[in-house]
Amino acid sequence: MTTEMTGAKMVIQALKDQGVDTVFGYPGGAVLPIYDEIFQQNEIRHILVRHEQGAVHAAEGYARSTGKPGVALVTSGPGATNAVTGLTDALLDSIPIVVLTGQVPTFMIGSDAFQEADTVGITRPCTKHNWLVKETDALAQTLHEAFHVATAGRPGPVLIDIPKDVQFATGTYQAPKPAASHYQPEVKGDLEEITELVAAIEKAERPVFYTGGGVINSGPAASQLLRELVDATGIPITSTLMGLGAYPASGENWLGMLGMHGLYEANLAMHGCDLMINIGARFDDRITGRLDAFSPNSTKAHIDIDPSSINKVIRVDIPIVGDVGHVLEDMLKVWKARGRKTNAPALAKWHEEIATWRKVNCLAYTTSEETIKPQYALQRLEALTKDRDRYITTEVGQHQMWAAQYLGFEDPNRWMTSGGLGTMGYGFPASIGAQIAHPDSLVINVAGEASWLMNMQEMGTAAQYRLPVKQFILNNERLGMVRQWQELLHGERYSHSWSESLPDFVKLAEAFGAKGILVSDPKDLDDAIMEMLNYEGPVLFDCLVEKHENCFPMIPSGKAHNEMLLGEADTQGVIQAGGAVLV
Amino acid sequence: MSALHIKKGSTRHSAYNLRPTFSDVQERHTIAVLVENEPGVLARVIGLFSGRGYNIESLTVAEVDHTGHLSRITIVTNGTPQVIEQIKAQLGRIVPVHEVHDLTVEGPSVERELAIIKVVGEGEKRVEALRLADIFRANVVDSTLNSFVFEITGAPDKIDAFADLMRPLGLSELARTGVAALLRGD
Numbered sequence: 001m002t003t004e005m006t007g008a009k010m011v012i013q014a015l016k017d018q019g020v021d022t023v024f025g026y027p028g029g030a031v032l033p034i035y036d037e038i039f040q041q042n043e044i045r046h047i048l049v050r051h052e053q054g055a056v057h058a059a060e061g062y063a064r065s066t067g068k069p070g071v072a073l074v075t076s077g078p079g080a081t082n083a084v085t086g087l088t089d090a091l092l093d094s095i096p097i098v099v100l101t102g103q104v105p106t107f108m109i110g111s112d113a114f115q116e117a118d119t120v121g122i123t124r125p126c127t128k129h130n131w132l133v134k135e136t137d138a139l140a141q142t143l144h145e146a147f148h149v150a151t152a153g154r155p156g157p158v159l160i161d162i163p164k165d166v167q168f169a170t171g172t173y174q175a176p177k178p179a180a181s182h183y184q185p186e187v188k189g190d191l192e193e194i195t196e197l198v199a200a201i202e203k204a205e206r207p208v209f210y211t212g213g214g215v216i217n218s219g220p221a222a223s224q225l226l227r228e229l230v231d232a233t234g235i236p237i238t239s240t241l242m243g244l245g246a247y248p249a250s251g252e253n254w255l256g257m258l259g260m261h262g263l264y265e266a267n268l269a270m271h272g273c274d275l276m277i278n279i280g281a282r283f284d285d286r287i288t289g290r291l292d293a294f295s296p297n298s299t300k301a302h303i304d305i306d307p308s309s310i311n312k313v314i315r316v317d318i319p320i321v322g323d324v325g326h327v328l329e330d331m332l333k334v335w336k337a338r339g340r341k342t343n344a345p346a347l348a349k350w351h352e353e354i355a356t357w358r359k360v361n362c363l364a365y366t367t368s369e370e371t372i373k374p375q376y377a378l379q380r381l382e383a384l385t386k387d388r389d390r391y392i393t394t395e396v397g398q399h400q401m402w403a404a405q406y407l408g409f410e411d412p413n414r415w416m417t418s419g420g421l422g423t424m425g426y427g428f429p430a431s432i433g434a435q436i437a438h439p440d441s442l443v444i445n446v447a448g449e450a451s452w453l454m455n456m457q458e459m460g461t462a463a464q465y466r467l468p469v470k471q472f473i474l475n476n477e478r479l480g481m482v483r484q485w486q487e488l489l490h491g492e493r494y495s496h497s498w499s500e501s502l503p504d505f506v507k508l509a510e511a512f513g514a515k516g517i518l519v520s521d522p523k524d525l526d527d528a529i530m531e532m533l534n535y536e537g538p539v540l541f542d543c544l545v546e547k548h549e550n551c552f553p554m555i556p557s558g559k560a561h562n563e564m565l566l567g568e569a570d571t572q573g574v575i576q577a578g579g580a581v582l583v
Numbered sequence: 584m585s586a587l588h589i590k591k592g593s594t595r596h597s598a599y600n601l602r603p604t605f606s607d608v609q610e611r612h613t614i615a616v617l618v619e620n621e622p623g624v625l626a627r628v629i630g631l632f633s634g635r636g637y638n639i640e641s642l643t644v645a646e647v648d649h650t651g652h653l654s655r656i657t658i659v660t661n662g663t664p665q666v667i668e669q670i671k672a673q674l675g676r677i678v679p680v681h682e683v684h685d686l687t688v689e690g691p692s693v694e695r696e697l698a699i700i701k702v703v704g705e706g707e708k709r710v711e712a713l714r715l716a717d718i719f720r721a722n723v724v725d726s727t728l729n730s731f732v733f734e735i736t737g738a739p740d741k742i743d744a745f746a747d748l749m750r751p752l753g754l755s756e757l758a759r760t761g762v763a764a765l766l767r768g769d
């Protein structure tokens with residue numbers, strides 16, 4: 001199909017042809033023609049955010065909770081620069097989003113025109129790819145290519161910069177053509193390597209699956225195959241922050257999250273394994289700790305769709321480049337064809353060893369009758385919501401790590417947190433994106449008071465669209481994670497890690513026409529949570545928690561997995577050189 | 584020569600087929616990158632090198648296939664085997680990059696560079712400059728009574744050697760193109 005239409009109309013047509021139903025955006029001079037087209041149609045819903053960063057994080061929340069690309073539309077200059085944090089966030093977490101920016105007309109580019117910014121220049125390092133479209137005739141193709149690039153291979157953010165004259169001019173619209181792009185990353189893994197990995201699994205005495213966001217990104221089928229493989233082989237499995245939910249938290253081989261604030265048993269399994277099977281994770285420094293002491297005696301296999309992830313930080317023995325879903329399917333086939341073998345006696349011993357680590361009960365904490373412990377608040381939230389159709393987002397800080405530790409995820413795409421960039425202010429707009437995509441589900445943003453304030457303007461969006469998002473703020477009146485590092489590593493000099501002059505969150509909620517709930521007594525917590533859940537609109541839940549709680553377990557930066565701190569008692573030596581050594 | 588082993592049948596985006604030892608040895612590699620000739624593509628490649636802290640010894644770029652809209656970027660870089668492997672993998676994931684070839688691994692290859700060198704001097708020095716230019720097969724492309732401009736092509740070390748010889752003889756300006764390289768044979 002080819003038709004003549006304006007560039008602005010093409011944008012809408014291409015979005016429709018790409019199956020887009022929602023755009024998160026904020027208007028301005030350089031995108032007015034596109035907004036004019038949005039006004040004249042009803043198929044695509046536009047959600048007016050209150051800040052462009054919010055638009056991009058909302059698009060991320062939409063993408064992560066649906067598996068479909070999220071779309072944001074912003075104006076030139078400040079609109080585009082406000083989108084940069086969201087783009088970088090999506091780049092580091094491999095989230096498929098398409099961001100459309102307006103630009104000054106082509107004949108004014110380079111003249112420092114009003115609201116001109118070199119958007120493709122600024123966003124080149126923080127997008128998977130970007131385009132400045134200078135001719136209306138090239139616009140449709142570019143839009144289709146953008147959706148392809150955002151979703152094919154390792155997903156990521158893309159940006160299309162559209163000058164205003166290109167939006168006004170008329171050109172020829174082209175419908176999407178399959179396989180039009182030269183960009184076609186390999187999805188099938190090398191069978192020789194897959195067979196080598198299966199052979200290693202058959203012999204391994206202490207194997208462990210180490211999975212990441214790549215499993216989620218590969219789609220629900222990949223999670224299904226992972227569950228089949230894990231449960232058929234009986235190999236224990238841990239996951240990064242990004243991969244939670246791919247294997248169910250209630251599954252019998254589940255070790256819990258690994259890494260800097262990961263579980264004792266998960267980290268020790270990584271340290272002591274003889275075969276590590278990395279599926280869609282990337283040996284991030286929050287995971288590996290000290291590199292030269294990282295899992296010293298294991299054969300390492302790595303399945304990743306991005307060749308550059310392999311051998312980037314950790315040298316692996318069995319590299320498999322391919323899409324997780326495809327590779328797992330082949331692995332299962334090969335493993336079954338070779339007779340479904342595992343080293344069962346050794347595996348049983350391995351599980352016993354893991355069980356002794358589990359007994360340490362690393363998530364235990366000192367309870368209190370007077371103050372709400374943040375861990376307790378999350379345990380109660382979990383107990384009262386785990387059977388619901390639930391989506392969780394988080395901000396960044398201690399509360400984020402506690403949420404990862406104390407909430408259980410049974411399915412993929414239910415957990416959205418800023419992992420790679422660690423963006424405070426991510427969670428609230430992401431919860432809006434997830435709620436828009438799942439209007440009837442329960443969407444909770446587990447927040448810290450400081451992070452939450454970074455994008456609090458989105459209360460306006462939540463109120464306008466009557467989005468029943470629950471903002472569950474663990475209010476410690478501290479930049480808790482910063483305070484924790486200052487306590488452990490900077491001689492308890494708490495430089496600017498107080499949340500001064502906090503607003504009255506209940507009044508703040510009410511000022512936006514939302515509901516505010518304040519709770520400070522552990523005895524009132526359950527009722528307060530139920531009140532939040534039963535309210536049919538946005539809720540700002542101000543949960544006053546213990547102010548000086550630290551997040552454990554913790555592997556201090558630059559330490560190995562077996563040098564984990566389990567609680568306050570272990571922290572003494574940290575400031576001195578050697579550090580508190582466990583095990 | 585190289586600690587990298589390339590598996591049979593792998594040329595394109597082939598870094599994952601390599602089994603490097605994470606050694607500290609610095610290696611010099613010549614990498615040819617075939618890219619879509621679209622705006623910004625050179626900035627992407629250069630931004631990758633500066634953003635990730637890789638070295639560029641030389642970089643040349645020109646369109647090589649007008650109808651196919653392809654340019655060839657030749658990069659001479661150095662780094663440990665692991666860094667070289669990363670460079671190739673990172674280049675390979677840039678969307679408009681079609682092919683990445685490590686000519687140092689896939690070789691042998693021919694490397695050529697062109698330089699234009701101005702030498703200012705009189706008397707004995709002038710005669711000596713001309714005599715050496717003859718030995719190096721450099722052409723005189725401009726001359727005045729007290730200067731020559733030589734044009735010389737060759738591998739980069741030949742140009743280095745010639746420039747070193749010209750320095751005491753009055754070298755005043757030097758312009759080099761950077762390396763262009765191709766695999767030998769078919």
Ligand SMILES: Cc1ncc(C[n+]2csc(CCOP(=O)(O)OP(=O)(O)O)c2C)c(N)n1
Pocket residue numbers: 395396397398399400422423424425447448449450451452474476478479480481482
């Ligand atoms: C945009 C941004 N700025 C700064 C930081 C550094 N940082 C990490 S955690 C943190 C404190 C977060 O405080 P809060 O949201 O209250 O969470 P808490 O740790 O108290 O649970 C800060 C400042 C960051 N991650 N993101």
Ligand SMILES: [Mg+2]
Pocket residue numbers: 397448449450474475476477478479480499
């Ligand atoms: Mg806080």
